[in-house]
Every structure is written in structure tokens, then in C-alpha cells.
Amino acid sequence: MRRLAGSGLRIALVERELVGGECAYWACVPAKTLLRPPDARFAARRIQGLEDPRESWPEVARYRDTMISNLDDTDKAAKMEEAGAEVVRGVGAIAGPGRVNVGERTLEADDIVIATGTETAVPPIDGIDEIEYWTNRELYTMQTLPRDAIVLGGGPVGIESAQMLRRHGSGSALVEEAERLLAREDPAIGDELAPRLSEEGIDVRTGVRATRARAVPGGVELCLDDDTTLEAERLIVATGRKPCTDGLGLDLVGVRTSKDGGIEIDEQCRAAKGVWAVGDVTALQPFTHVAHYQGEIVADTILGRPRRADYRAIPRVVFSDPEVAAVGLTSQEAGEQGIEIACGSVDLQTLARTGMYGTGYRGSATVLADRNARVLVGAYAIGPLASEWIGAVVLAIKARIPLDVLRDTTVQFPTFGESLRYAVDAIDV
Numbered sequence: 001m002r003r004l005a006g007s008g009l010r011i012a013l014v015e016r017e018l019v020g021g022e023c024a025y026w027a028c029v030p031a032k033t034l035l036r037p038p039d040a041r042f043a044a045r046r047i048q049g050l051e052d053p054r055e056s057w058p059e060v061a062r063y064r065d066t067m068i069s070n071l072d073d074t075d076k077a078a079k080m081e082e083a084g085a086e087v088v089r090g091v092g093a094i095a096g097p098g099r100v101n102v103g104e105r106t107l108e109a110d111d112i113v114i115a116t117g118t119e120t121a122v123p124p125i126d127g128i129d130e131i132e133y134w135t136n137r138e139l140y141t142m143q144t145l146p147r148d149a150i151v152l153g154g155g156p157v158g159i160e161s162a163q164m165l166r167r168h169g170s171g172s173a174l175v176e177e178a179e180r181l182l183a184r185e186d187p188a189i190g191d192e193l194a195p196r197l198s199e200e201g202i203d204v205r206t207g208v209r210a211t212r213a214r215a216v217p218g219g220v221e222l223c224l225d226d227d228t229t230l231e232a233e234r235l236i237v238a239t240g241r242k243p244c245t246d247g248l249g250l251d252l253v254g255v256r257t258s259k260d261g262g263i264e265i266d267e268q269c270r271a272a273k274g275v276w277a278v279g280d281v282t283a284l285q286p287f288t289h290v291a292h293y294q295g296e297i298v299a300d301t302i303l304g305r306p307r308r309a310d311y312r313a314i315p316r317v318v319f320s321d322p323e324v325a326a327v328g329l330t331s332q333e334a335g336e337q338g339i340e341i342a343c344g345s346v347d348l349q350t351l352a353r354t355g356m357y358g359t360g361y362r363g364s365a366t367v368l369a370d371r372n373a374r375v376l377v378g379a380y381a382i383g384p385l386a387s388e389w390i391g392a393v394v395l396a397i398k399a400r401i402p403l404d405v406l407r408d409t410t411v412q413f414p415t416f417g418e419s420l421r422y423a424v425d426a427i428d429v
Helices: 021-026 028-045 057-067 074-083 156-167 187-199 288-302 331-336 352-357 391-398 403-407 418-425
Strands: 011-015 085-089 092-096 099-102 105-108 112-114 118-120 148-152 171-176 203-206 210-216 219-224 229-232 234-237 241-243 270-272 275-277 315-318 323-328 341-347 364-370 375-383
Touching: 011 099, 021 028, 028 057, 028 156, 074 085, 148 156, 148 219, 148 229, 156 171, 156 187, 156 315, 171 229, 187 203, 187 323, 187 364, 187 375, 219 234, 323 391, 331 341, 331 364, 331 375, 341 418, 364 418, 375 391, 375 403, 375 418, 403 418
Parallel strands: 011 085, 112 275, 148 171, 148 234, 171 203
Antiparallel strands: 092 099, 099 105, 118 241, 210 219, 219 229, 270 275, 315 323, 323 375, 341 364, 364 375
16 A cells, blocks of 8 residues: 555545454454463463563553554554545445445546455354354453353464463363364474463364354353363354455456455456455465565556565464464475475474573474475474574575575574574485
């Protein structure tokens, strides 16, 4: 948006809720803000000579409210206006080529960019429409912690939510239909993460499906297909997201959607002539950093500097403790593409940095190489600050840096980043 506005083009931003979207108010920002205080408290427990810090939930909640601007987008909207974009409040719908209706007003432009995001996908569980469940919106703006909660969904949002609640003092259960947590990642990740969460007192249930939900005194009961039940004050639905495309008028401009509901786009994020789509509404990779990347591609292409999206090296992170970070292909995806894979792994306990960081830290780093091309195509890591040191592999995959160059590269001591160098050394190629 700013890139286009700064070029001198006339820009209109149509917003039905808050400028900044889901991430800024109900997802990424409040989630990571609420995860940080107990993360620091638990870290202190692992450092010799430190005492367990006291935590005040009211203070935590007040700071969270500051981070999400108290659900007030006045400042963000003003910055958009200052950058040269007119903020138009209301629900927009495409009325035809180059035309968008917002209430009684019709906006006309050469290009339309769709960035409507996603909403919670509620699973078809018997009785769920008859109870008051929470989504990420209610959870991450709550003022009072629930006594206990059942989190439905073992993906990134579900894992972060269950651990956040447990560490702030709520009872927590995590239910995932797949056999492992983070089922779309390499199996080793879920196998290593699940017992860590269980050690903290989270009731982790995998390979079970919720069949019925019903209200009971003091909360909700969830029936599972293994003939067990769970009860808690709150049920939190974190089973995935679905693109917001209803009522947009896509058919009027020839925009198509995929089987998972996302807007189909080409390598320049073009959905049809004069129509573009970016972010989660494309259902490609639902990350804020991908939305930013796609937005830059669209802006540059509109401004006559065409670019093509390259999704080979998009990092994926779960801000749990331990953190989980991955990039590129999983071993299964590589096999499906006919790539002969060679793996290299290292245990974080072999690093000097791990012992210096504190006691009881465990984790690992694994890299996946194309045996024939001799370049990295994927990686995953579990451990402290994995979100930060996975960046070296992001660059290595993006630039197709040869294994020989990576092996000849010096990594500073003592850091967790050394693990990636050792993992490359362990590749039998």
C-alpha cells in the first residue's frame, strides 16, 4: 500500500473492521505478546542463581491491550492517509472491471487488490453451534483467564494457545485429529514437541476426533471418538482458517477460487485482468510475511517493475517453548517431487551455547539436501530462538548456496546457529 501510494498513484483502502487486519489485533501480535511473559518466567527457572519472577495477569493484559492499540485503528488509519491513501470505511464488493461498491459509493481504478484474509473454519461437530465457543479473537483479547480450556486443533495456533493458557495458570487440553501435532511438518517435529507439552501439564490428545460438544454447568463437554470426554470452562476452536471471499463479486471479473476456497493467482499474484490477490485469501501460505512479500510483488508489477513470486524459502515458525522453525520442503514433499534427499542432524545438547543458555534445554536441527544438486531444499529446528537462527537456511535455500560453500563458512561461537553448520557437515554427500 505505502509503496503504491508513495509512487503518486491515487489509492483507496476499503476496510470493514480495523486497518491492520487480523494479525495486528487478534492473532500474531497479541498471541506473541501473551506468550512472552511466561516464556521469560520459565526461562528464569532454568538459569542457575535466578528466582522465579512474579507474574501479574492484569499487567500482562494491559500491555497486550497497548500492543493491539486497544482495538482502535485511528493511528494506523491516519498513517495510511498521510502516506497518500484514502481510507474508505465499509464492506467492499466488486461491481465489475475496475469498479468497487462500498455502500452507496462506487470507486473506480485500473487495479483492484484483494486482501480480505481469512476467518476461523469451524469444524462440523454435532452441537457446536449450540454452545459459546471461543476463536483466536476472544482468546487473545480476553481480560480474565478461564479456569481451564480445551483447545481444538494441533497446528501452530492450537499449540501456542494451549501453552499460553497453561503457563498463565489455566488448565489446558489439546485435541488433534491427526496422529501427530503439526501434521504438515516432518514427523520428528510433532514427535518431539508433544511430550514437551505434556511435561508442562497440557493434556495432549492426538489421533482422536471430536464428535459432539454440549454445554454443561460451568462450561462445555467435548466427546471424542475414542469414547472419552473432556470438560472445561472454555472450548477454543483452532482447527484452521478459510478465505474470506463471500460477497466479493469475484465472478463479475472472472476470478476463480481453488478447492480450498483461496483465490487462484499467477506468479505475479494476478487473479484476473486488473485484479490481484495477496495474503491469506490466496490460501497459499498463511503468514503475515508472505502477505507482505506478495504485496511488494503486486506493487512493483503495477509500477512497471514486474516480479515473480518464489515460495521455495518461506520460513514457518511456531512460537511455543521450545520454538519450532522450518523452511522449504519437508522430506515427504521432496520425495513427491522426485528429489533424492540426504539429511544431516545435530542434537542441541552437543552445543556449548545450550549449556550456557540454561539447564534442561533440549532440541535439534535437521537440514535436507538435494543429493544430486548438492544444495539445501529444506530444514527444521526445535529449540531456543529457532525462529531467529533458521534465517541462515532461508537464505541458503533461496540463493541455492552449494553445500561446499556452506561447509566452508565460519559460524560464530557460541551460538545456536552453529547447529546448522554441524547439520550440513553431517550430510553424507
